Amino acid sequence: MKSISNKLASLLSNAGIWAGAWAGTTALSAAHAVNDLPGGPSVRQLNLAPAVTKIAEEQHWLHLFMMILCTVIFIAVFAVMFYSIWKHRKSVGHKAANFHESVTVEVIWTIVPFIIVIFMALPATKVLVASKDTTNADLTIKATGYQWKWGYDYIKGEGEGIGFISTLDVTHREMSNNGAKGDVPDDYLLKVDNPLVVPVNKKVRIITTANDVIHAFAVPAFGIKQDAIPGFVRDTWFKAEKVGDFYGQCQELCGKEHAYMPIHVKVVSGEDYAKWVDGERKKAAAKLDDPNKVWTLDDIMKRGEKVYASNCAACHQANGKGAGPIKPLDASPIVLDADHTKQIDTLLQGRNNGAMPSWKALSDTDIAAVISYTKNSWSNKTGQLVQPAEVKAERSK
């Protein structure tokens, strides 16, 4: 609470400065020199993101049509009301009339809006039916929501078998903690380590599911948003018509890091896509870890540090101290224990109803590496080394 009040005090002093600065309309953006992010949000964007799919274009049109219709009705109704407010005031000597019922009028203003509503429903039906047709996809990708990252698996089509995890750039998460001060990049909170790569002009079907709680896969420029629900498989589709980078964010509250699980889709030409698939295949073959390999402490610490930074640091912090309900790893009895199975089991199964999620999606080598890392970092100086084979053995129990 004390730190909150300190921060509140500093915020209040800031607020005065900012409120003053707001008089010059662009003060905030000038201070941070923010630019539009192509494929992502623009500075002070007023309307839907520029469409790169037919469906998104249709949504734009539908939205514009509704806006015009609603604005016209709004102006018409309130013009009448304000005319009445102006003319039918007591202060200008208007005497009240005595009418208070008219079945004809009531019927008219029930029927007319009803017809207008039907008029609105027709184009909406057309767009909706088109947007729900996920058949005949060229490429099928499964997007799995994890707390708090996206897993992408290429299920069918060119690139079948590729799979990877996509996480917010660690430096952006740190920037957020530091109050996003200084030189903040335009893709703040939207930059990921491994973007989803798809070919242009191909129908891509996205199957969504989740590992823990409900997330939502959304890319505004494509006009798609689909909840990713644990235990269920749902789908949506898009056919991007432009090459480029497109961004979205998780749109369903999924816990504390909800703001930090962006979606970055890279749309590339057919050729580039083929090259990318080829590259991924080679990388995968090279990276394929032999779970029976025996590691040295130095090598496995280096690997573990990376695994820790992209998976664990968000909650347990880079210093291993945890925060609030998040348990510290530094000096944790489980981490220090000579019996490795306790910690391996914690990572594989999760703890506290998923507050500490299960990490069984990570490879044996990654789990062994991160455990070895925590056992030999900060004040933990156990010298213990966990080999992938131990994780493999524990996993098969």
Added chain:
Amino acid sequence: MSAVLDHHDHAHDDHHDHAPTGWRRWVFATNHKDIGTLYLLFSFTMLMIGGVLALLIRAELFEPGLQIVNPELFNQLTTMHGLIMVFGAIMPAFVGFANWMIPLQIGAADMAFARMNNFSFWLMIPAALMLVGSFFMPGGAPAAGWTLYAPLTLQMGPSMDAGIFAMHILGASSIMGSINIIVTILNMRAPGMTLMKMPMFCWTWLITAYLLIAVMPVLAGAITMTLTDRHFHTSFFNPAGGGDPVMYQHVLWFFGHPEVYIMILPAFGIVSQVVPAFARKRLFGYTSMVYATSSIAILSFIVWAHHMYTTGMPVTGQLFFMYATMLISVPTGVKVFNWLATMWRGSMTFEAPMLWAVGFIFVFTMGGFTGLICSMAPIDIQLQDTYYVVAHFHYVLVAGSLFGMFSGYYYWSPKWTGVMYSETRGKIHFWSSLVFFNVTFFPMHFLGLAGMPRRVADYPMQFADFNALASIGALGFGLTQVFFLVFVVFPGMRGKGEPAPQRPWEGAEGLEWEVPSPAPWHTYETPPKLDRSATKVIG
């Protein structure tokens, strides 16, 4: 009937002799006016607490990056802001209005079940303490959003259980309040006060009370299943055991959609009384207003899944819920047209109640139109769970329910306190609320269209300017409500101001204006004889 009344007459003298004083008057309160006052004070306190949480949210979102709260606390703030405002502020406030005004408007001596009335109020205190106190429990307050979606609720700490228990108690209190209102309206109207002569406020509350009885048990069921999933290894909603998290959403929104009408229909009722009073002309289309309100209530049961377009319903399901939702705009439109026709060729003056009522119609209609836009499934795919939705429901709940209540406060407070509020202060309150409300929530439409998700503690830099603007507006809106408390409510409670005449408004009609100001502790102990319009006492 007459035997009962005679008996009442006897009891009457005793009543006056033993009128409790001091704290006993409030703790043992059975008088509908005292209980109404308690409800209103309670809900205003909760409004202030919920408002402080809202300002903390807006302070954090004032600029990008985390400054004053961490993401865990941020989620607790958004969750508790929602729960406190819905269950602690808006709903009890309308029950307070109902307690004060329904017996006065129908010529009844009190509510039907006076002791249950006391119980339903005092039940809310422990519930509120438990709800607010959950911030101090290990792990902090519930942080799964006010909709408490599973399976996120299954990850929450012990405060989730406290929250669920508090919801149960508040639900029980609401159900008791509703039963009391229904029985009072159906059985205790003065002779000659037929249903179709009843003031609109009583009508809208009668319909609201039925909605409450129908849906509060549904909410109780949903959160009880969450509770057993959390502790007794059931798997209603837990996918790890084969449960269905989407089922939770269906059950919650089967409660949740009627709930939004529970929060708006009484405000419709207040506005339907204020507009004719200040237009000095009878309400246009009384009968159609009653039918429109009933239609809205019935339709509200078949539109729930429009909150769930992105869960991946089959296309036929989406179409059904889209059509049904769009249909609600028809009776809602009828209400707006009726208010307009009431004003047309009237003789209008614009004292504070009328300003709030006109402000209500103006801003609520904007919320209605954004609702129509959200109802269209293909557009909603873009807007679901973005700030557009936040803007939409604050336009209907703040500019709708809250503005309606302020209109009601200024309209009826002379009858409650016996003094007139200061017209200048009422106008300051209205105009600054209207301006700051729009400064806060209008930019959120743009943020939503641009894709900013709701319930995020931090956001991309491009969203910064509109967020800063919204935060400034929120601070102004909050301070305006403190102004209302200090400069309008407190003087009224202390009896400072011009003494209010029995009928302070030239065009006001109804039985509440047939008793002196302030209304005596007991009114209509014997049923009044009414004129043909059932708006005047003739003997």
